[in-house]
Amino acid sequence: MKLANVFTVFRKEFLDVIRDRRTLISMILLPLGIIPLMIFGLGSFAGKQYQKLEEKSYPVILISESEETWLVNELEDQRGLQVITTVGDTAVSLEMLQDRTVQAILYIPAVDPAVSGTDPVAENGYDVQIWYDRSRDESSIVERKVRKGLVEYRDMLVRDELQTLGLPYSVVRPFDIQSHNRASDTQMAGAVLGMLLPYMVILMSLTGITYPAIDMTAGEKERHTMETLLISPATRTELVLGKFLTASLVGVISSLLSVVSLAVTFSMLGTTLGAEVSGELQFRIDPVAFGIVVILLVPVATLFAALIIAIAVNARSYKEAQSYVYPIVMLVIFPAMASMMPGVQEDVRMAFVPVVNVSLALRNTMVGTIDFNLVLITFLTSVFYAAIAIFIAVRIFQKESVLLRT
């Protein structure tokens, strides 16, 4: 095998790839664009929409035997709700909830002195009911507002009662609870990034590779350039290795760009959201962690490159290759999500599972709990899987029935 031929094929393929708008989109624009768009665009859009819903005034039915002036004022003035007290009938109210005329129903039963709180023997008070529709955002918001209003109301009743009895409020609330987050800024950023970064980076590597890998194989057959290449003195092994190097490099570029994109987006997110949040989300990735990210990304990109080349070369056309490759893409996405699964930890067993091992090792790197032994096992097993995939791709490239299938 002549390495010079491998690099000649690699140089030509890379030139071809970077002149293709579609590859540039999947290799550069997607990682640089989609992450800020998802975090900023969708996040801020969802936030704004939610704020709009929060600020809106919604109708809520109050069914009660007694006059609840304080509560009505609390719900209307403090919580911005329109309290309807004229319906009275539960069945009619429920119908109105169903047809979305109102967003919630608050039912306060007739107060029985035995359980109303005036009887010191009774342990519990009476039950107040809220009916709402959890499948609707508006209804859920109203339920929360009504609940908060009721908590205030209950608190007011307790304070009044204690005042009458000449007792301090600390009788019913002897202490308050204050939690203190002792995680450092880096740990906080790591925890968020530890979930997001492995998935995004693996996904971007895969999407970056998919288009050029198909273009260099099935695309070549479709454009009738495969035979031109096959009659050159380069061996088929040299040809497939040159193509494989190109696809791998595209995958590494895509994933590194997504790391950069995440870093920049998180830094900007901190600045945008102000000091309180920025303190917690400062993105700091130390050189060792970055080095590990790169070391783990290379074998995973090579694995994807070899896998997609081996599959796509069987197709006659770009479209056919897409239908072969996309189920594989879906199959790879799930193990990449391992970093988002609560309770899934990297151990020696997990370090042998392809893609899952890289996802978990990247998460550990981000969180700052790097186990170098596991990183080494993950790297070596990933290299091993990549080597198997390359071997298969080279073997498939030797089959004339596959290469000349047009």
Place this chain on the structure above:
Amino acid sequence: MIQVKNLSKNFTDKKRGIIKAVDGISFDCHPGEVYGLLGPNGAGKTTTLRLLSTVLKPDSGTASICDYDVVERPNKVRAVIGFLSGDTGLYRRLTGREIMRYFASLYGLSKDDFNLRIKDIESILELSDFLDTKTDKLSTGQKQRISIARTILHDPPVLILDEPTAGLDIIASRAIIEFISRARTSGKTILFSTHMMQEAERLCDRIGIIHNGQLQVQGSLENLRNQYNTQNLEEVFLKAVDLV
């Protein structure tokens, strides 16, 4: 030179079973000679040429080009042939010069050799106006000239041309025919497949008529005319394939 002995190639088709695409073909072709493989579509012309270009491997028989066996020394064979067919397309996002540089590198040409060679080819094939234009912007004729340039880039002693004028207009076809004539004059061994009688009559020193994967008859144009007692090559062809 090209030597082919009892060359066979079968394909397996799910519906039709085993298909004998090339069935025991033997012929040879010498320097300064144009040998034409004449046959209808599906006769086995392209498969024969693909076997010789080492893209396909034969099931039985032998073939050698410049004394290199196509099975044992495929890389050497590919280095001494220039192969052109309807299936040898161009990279549309690269310019003619970039494609040429790519193949020059695979053929092991040095930078200086490449620069000298491209100058020669540029003037022979009149490529100057479009050599630095991406090939997807070129006309069919211009693309074909770039393909020819790619075929002769490494100055191969043997040219294998599979229906090189298919799909071309009269002007582009004429350029190809002139190119083949010039190549013969310069002593190249040329194997050429076509189903166009006029081209075969004009260019070929010897003709082999192929049908159902078998070489029905071969010889010089004169011999074939005498053998079938007609001056018309089309009639020779039809008689050879038992259609009249």
